[in-house]
Amino acid sequence: MTDAVDDAIRAFSQGKPVMVFDSDFREKETDLLWPATAATPAVMRRLRIDCGGLLFLAIGDEIGQMFDLPWLQDLHTHQELVNDNPVLSHLITNDLQYDTRSAFTLSINHRDTYTGITDRDRSLTTKRFGELSGTLMEKSISGEEAYKALGNEFRTPGHIPVCRESPGGLKSRQGHTELAVAIARLAGQVPATIGAEMLQPDGDGALSVKDARTYAAKHNIPMITGDDLLNALNINK
Secondary structure, X not given: OOHHHHHHHHXXXXXXXXXXXXXXXOOOOEEEEEEHHHOOHHHHHHHHHHOEEEEEEEEOHHHXXXXXXXXXXXXXXXXXXXXXXXXXXXOOOXXXXXXXXXXXEEEEEEOOOOOOOOHHHHHHHHHHHHHHHHHHHHOOOOHHHHHHHHHHHEEEEEEEEEEEOXXXXXXXXXXXXXXXXXXXXXXXXXXXXEEEEEEOOOOOOEOOXXXXXXXXXXXOOOEEEHHHHXXXXXXXX
């Protein structure tokens, strides 16, 4: 492990944030990330104000399997759904410039939220999803029991978009979802990470790597790249 990756893992294990720049060959974006179980209203406020991009919850494929969460790209091309909603055939995702697959699955709200959009509501949704996932994984609960546990606390659609890791993780896809989940695992956290893309102040583009590093230094946040993490894990690009 490099010093930068070690620092990121140490911070994440303590519930502190890290920043990750994916690659010049993908989205060219830096994400600000926290463990889902560390979400508070203050964390959500920081993501909302300092980042400007979409708040998302990245989850490991094992959590996706436990809850049987569908990828929206698969759901929206399911023939029966397309037959009932023909517009979906015109909205097919076949022109992503940075990948061939989208990581998005369902969006969720905790049932104790009101609208679901406030910092308090989104932190509750995020934190409880992480905590519930960790508890069920520890008990090796799956199938109908896991579905019921999820449904008892959460509903869809909601205000926290969930992105599911590709099977195989970074060996099969090297997007922000997989990078965020990998950091959580290395840090001994539940593989569920809340984050947002960092944009330029005018919102017209991703925050430059130079400005991202300046922000990281100012706030004492470890920053790494996708290559840093891939090299640390001995994964070929």
